[in-house]
Amino acid sequence: MSETILSLNLATTRGSWGFAEAVDGCLRHGITAISPWRDQVHAIGVAEAARMVQTNGLRVTGLCRGGMFPAETAAERQAKIDDNLRAIDEAAALNADCLVLVVGGLAGSSKDITGARGMVADGVAAMLPHAQACGVKLAIEPLHPMYVADRACINTIDQALDLCEMFGPSVGVAIDVYHVWWDPRLAAAIDRAGQMQRIFAHHICDWLVPTRDLLLDRGMMGDGVIDLKAIRAMIEAAGYHGPQEVEIFSAENWWKRPGDEVVQACLERFRTVC
Template sequence: MTDVRPPVGLVDSGKGSNPIPAGGVAPEAEFDVPSGLPAGTPTPRAGDARLARLSLNQRTTANWNLREAIDGTVAAGLSSIGLWREPIAEVGLATAVGWIEASGLRVSTICRGGFFTTADPVERRNAHDENLRALDEAAALGAPTLVLVPGGLPEGSKDLVGARSRAAEAVAALALEAKARGVVLGIEPMNPIFAADRGVVSTLAQALDIAEQFAADEVGVVVDTFHLWWEPGVEQQIARAGAGERIVSYQVCDWITPLPADTLLSRGMMGDGHIDFPAFTRAVATAGYTGDIEVEIFNAEVWAAPGAEVLATLARRYATLVHPHL
């Protein structure tokens, strides 16, 4: 990361986001993460109406534990958070529930269930049982959605069609269990570069083909800009999802190049890459989605930055690139 911060003692001249007020004292300059460039706009603060639907997906601040993530989200003025199961397990479900209730935050999603493409009967049963535990956690935390990452090809297999079929069968086995708990299963289609090891459902169209076999209050889809921005006809598929009330989560981050060696970490801060957020967001809004919008970023430089700076940057980018188009 290039550090372009001004020398100590100097302040923004007024060309950036923090102009010196006439006759006053300049506010402290703000800088974007991970670029280090001066912020283009002031950071929205607690009480700003633009933050009402913004949710922090916990992996965006992976250097924070659950307690820190909750406190940081509240301090930033957000009202919802997307939780991951591993940090919940570290403190125990009862503790996590207590912390969330005391914080007043909504839980936008629980991540993650899924990983059920195995052909082995014992492993399939184990995966089903693990997803039932994930549903229990989501229900306890008041999360409306359990995000499902289907999983990749089983070790040694090249049967992509079979893996997709087993993923659909696994969803079918969970649908009524989810409904009984008041949680909707959210199938997350993943960019095709992850088809072998992480997500055999590669397009929104494929995810909808599965979801539409069930009631809308049982199975929906996760619309993630990183995974779907490339999909031909994605606007029509978003409209299809909206018509069936299938969109259970809208997640945003950017697609950056060059891709890092670990492509899982190729998610970027909104505005740092190639995705047209205004157009994509308008499509989601037109489809009727009115829920929380999670910022989910897997990026080594973002993870290494102070969490408060990450939240400030994502709030600024959300307020300029996403919120105006809802």
């Protein structure tokens, strides 16, 4: 039986821990994999973050996040691509398994969803040579359809894989259960991703009923209605046995608790319900 490990996405402990505190906290609890956000890395400095990762033998399962490609003017789109090139450098410095791409929603006040999706394809194409030169994989994360307007116009695994097919093997998908659990084509799409060998990350949390906020009310595994074991089985059957990365945005609950309590809950739920 495979020994899947837990990775802590540092959004989960954002309420109490910066990068350095999170590294210390993970080490205290025996967690050896993390996935930081760029603002957390910038706050301590890329070089210092990379030093802490290397010194402590941590695995970085992803850097969050690149993307956000659509914009109304060519100059704005280029500025976003430039920022993505810097994100690639940071992912390389951290030796991250991938740079996670949250691709962006509609361009400004435009209602042209097809146009926005085209800008995403153009953006990935523009950053791909530098990513390949740096050995950084790009993980397109399809986001839940409720984010299509303002965060990501790629909303299903199939749609992300269609995009992956336009590029080489260094562009894959990050599968976050929160975003995809509803999809009637979930099993087929995960199988397809496995056939393509493009599953680069597996994020977990839970869907609460009721959900009180579209962005910041994600649940701890086991507190909601997602069949986490079933989705894990699909992902493992598709050949992915990498870490499961816990990523919980929870402004009114987990972000108000001490990091140690959050991490202990993650580990306990990871053992019992994931």
